Amino acid sequence: MPSTPVLQTPRLVLRPLRTKDAPVIQKRFATWEVVRWLDAKVPWPYPADGAANFVNACLAEMAGGEAAHWALVPKRGPADLIGIISLRPDDGETHDQRGFWLDPAFHGKGLMTEAADRVTDYAFGKLGWPCLWLSNAQDNHASRRIKEKQGARLVDMKIGRFVSGEATRMVWLLDREDWVGRQAA
Ligand SMILES: CC(C)(COP(=O)(O)OP(=O)(O)OC[C@H]1O[C@@H](n2cnc3c(N)ncnc32)[C@H](O)[C@@H]1OP(=O)(O)O)[C@@H](O)C(=O)NCCC(=O)NCCS
Numbered sequence: 001m002p003s004t005p006v007l008q009t010p011r012l013v014l015r016p017l018r019t020k021d022a023p024v025i026q027k028r029f030a031t032w033e034v035v036r037w038l039d040a041k042v043p044w045p046y047p048a049d050g051a052a053n054f055v056n057a058c059l060a061e062m063a064g065g066e067a068a069h070w071a072l073v074p075k076r077g078p079a080d081l082i083g084i085i086s087l088r089p090d091d092g093e094t095h096d097q098r099g100f101w102l103d104p105a106f107h108g109k110g111l112m113t114e115a116a117d118r119v120t121d122y123a124f125g126k127l128g129w130p131c132l133w134l135s136n137a138q139d140n141h142a143s144r145r146i147k148e149k150q151g152a153r154l155v156d157m158k159i160g161r162f163v164s165g166e167a168t169r170m171v172w173l174l175d176r177e178d179w180v181g182r183q184a185a
Helices: 019-029 050-063 111-126 141-150 176-184
Strands: 012-016 068-074 083-087 098-102 131-137 153-162 165-175
Touching (some): 012 111, 068 111, 083 111, 098 111, 111 131, 111 141
Antiparallel strands (some): 083 098
């Protein structure tokens, strides 16, 4: 992938993650409401150096062109990040190319819908990808709804391992042609 660009939405700036984001991630991310339906590889209870390790891994991935990781910063403040959205190329098996989380204080305002739409435009427009594989726990209703609103097709249901344990994992496919047609309509 090319270096992670700055993207804009009406209410958010999406900028590349940086080392000094670690303390605010440690503060905003380490809650059960955020981690519950994330992949089981997220350490829980969250260790004191969890965010620092996470940011270092993200920076290495971005330097190697393996992924893009954006900090979500509201244009009207606060000045620090309130969540993260990530994008990675299809590896042919994981079927989960986009990940996101938001501090619960900012849930339910349509902010992640806005960020996910912008990142999807970037994947299909600038990067020219033909499709996006997406995934969520079946009971993660907000994440599931974002896929539905984007016009993704449910293509598989399997068992996934989440921080909260094993649960049904929904696998979705969003085609560029469907996305472009939907945006034009
Ligand atoms: C998933 C997450 C990022 C959504 O962020 P958000 O900014 O609150 O989401 P939005 O406000 O843009 O939209 C969520 C949609 O889901 C709906 N929704 C939210 N909670 C819901 C629930 N419990 N049941 C049904 N729908 C729900 C909202 O109404 C909205 O749909 P609408 O526009 O049709 O009304 C946020 O809940 C989060 O950080 N969760 C923890 C981390 C996580 O699970 N990440 C995803 C892993 S796959």
